[in-house]
Amino acid sequence: MRWRHGYYQNKNGLKCGRSECAEGTDFMPIKTNKMSINGANKIYTFCLDCGEFDSILLDNTTMFKKK
Numbered sequence: 001m002r003w004r005h006g007y008y009q010n011k012n013g014l015k016c017g018r019s020e021c022a023e024g025t026d027f028m029p030i031k032t033n034k035m036s037i038n039g040a041n042k043i044y045t046f047c048l049d050c051g052e053f054d055s056i057l058l059d060n061t062t063m064f065k066k067k
Helices: none
Strands: 002-006 007-009 023-024 041-048 053-058
Touching: none
Parallel strands: none
Antiparallel strands: 002 007, 023 041, 041 053
């Protein structure tokens, strides 16, 4: 298990049985609507052997919370 962004994550749940993962980001942030300027970046964790995604995390969720 590995500590990541406030919780523990088990890296042996992938289909291929491997545990070597990497992280990457996307070039388009998730926005609350089309007209928003700010957005939350996506952080992908995926297996280096089979390419299966283990998790997708947003780096900032505060903009999606109702005030």
